[in-house]
Amino acid sequence: MHGVEAVVLVGGKGTRLRPLTLSAPKPMLPTAGVPFLTHLLSRIKEAGITHVVLGTSYKAEVFEEYFGDGSRLGLELEYVVEEVPLDTAGAIRNVADKLREPDVMVFNGDILSGVDLTGIVDTHRKHEADVTLHLVKVQDPRAFGCVPTDDEGRVQAFLEKTENPPTDQINAGCYVFRREVIDAIPAGRPVSVERETFPGLLEAGKRLQGHVDATYWLDLGKPEAFVQGSADLVRGVAPSAAVAQPGDYLVLEGSAVHAGATLKGGSTVGANCTVADGAVLDGAILFDGAVVGEGAVVERSIVGAGALVQAGAVLKDAVVGDSAVIGARCELIGGARVWPGVVLPEAGVRFSTDA
Structure with missing residues (x-):
């Protein structure tokens, strides 16, 4: 121009x-x-x-x-x-x-x-x-x-x-x-x-x-807007020449996604991530190196670089900082944010505020 x-x-x-x-x-x-x-x-x-x-x-x-x-x-x-x-x-x-x-x-x-x-x-x-x-x-x-x-x-x-x-x-x-x-x-x-x-x-x-x-x-x-924007870019709802092939999800190089996992809603799996059997990602963003365990659910949430979401945990509208650990069967809902490096215990504790 x-x-x-x-x-x-x-x-x-x-x-x-x-x-x-x-x-x-x-x-x-x-x-x-x-x-x-x-x-x-x-x-x-x-x-x-x-x-x-x-x-x-x-x-x-x-x-x-x-x-x-x-x-x-x-x-x-x-x-x-x-x-x-x-x-x-x-x-x-x-x-x-x-x-x-x-x-x-x-x-x-x-x-x-x-x-x-x-x-x-x-x-x-x-x-x-x-x-x-x-x-x-x-x-x-x-x-x-x-x-x-x-x-x-x-x-x-x-x-x-x-x-x-x-x-x-x-x-x-x-x-x-x-x-x-x-x-x-x-x-x-x-x-x-x-x-x-x-x-x-x-x-x-x-x-x-x-x-x-x-x-x-x-x-x-x-x-919530950041998650929506990323999902809209993945799905082609928002225009970008930097997204080569719009689709229901995006998986970057080096990641291992189990065949029994479900990816949808414009989810992005960063480089070198692991997503285990039975896990569900719906409108999720995994930064590089994140791990999601068996049967865990990540909806409209962001999981920071190197963070671990253990088996059966549920994240809905949550933000997990880099290298944090979400214990098995924990629930993070309604805007909960977990700071980098924090380790949350197992056994089904529910968090809806900062941790």
Whole structure:
């Protein structure tokens, strides 16, 4: 895509996904077999954008160690580390020195979306906008800030979360900025796009355009959404050029899955895992080296790297940290989280909170 480059903001600590994010930044967590960021980068490449700047902070070195210069993905990747938290607009301004095109597409690094990226750029250029925002229609907009637009799609306001939202359109975390708008953001301090930058542009009479659609969209910030997003990628419900062959499950190299085990619901079995006879994985994510014993059930749950789920244990909507041990016949339900290295006893103890 001529005259467009991308910025991906990946500096967050991912606190809502702990304990998984204690060892890796959220965009680097395995999702349908690869770090989540791989899916976003594959879509950016597919849209014809090749120069991408990653705005990093938490565990910044992990990104460059994995992706390097980006050539493996057909991209040119650069990295800028945010030394102190700068909020969204501040993080965008922080990478300005690396930018070189007139239009800059900015992505939040934890959003899974099916929007047509070239369509957003087309909208931006057609309306000669200063900033174009991807807006998505959601069933329940109360949990989000709403963005009303006029008949031409021009943004009217940025509204805080409210019980009676006047529109079902929300900010979907993807923007196209004119380069000069980024340069005008104050440098070296925290700046919010929704509370400072965008309202300031509206006051100044600048053109903020909405690109509204109802394609697939999911914020992967919470465990239940992370599990759903991974399953949707495996099954092909969410688009990604990084998933070669969508199906009901995905098993990576080196894993041993017993013929008597059941895998379904978009489950992913990481590399070098073991899944024993009679085990059931339904919408499950096993990180590399995880072991699931005979007759164990793992539903809509995440099992960390090297963790052990012993025979007959039941996990439903649970998160198990790296190297933890879930004793035989234990039950983890309703959002239970087990911290890395914790060993839970056998004999059918039920946990529904942190352990």
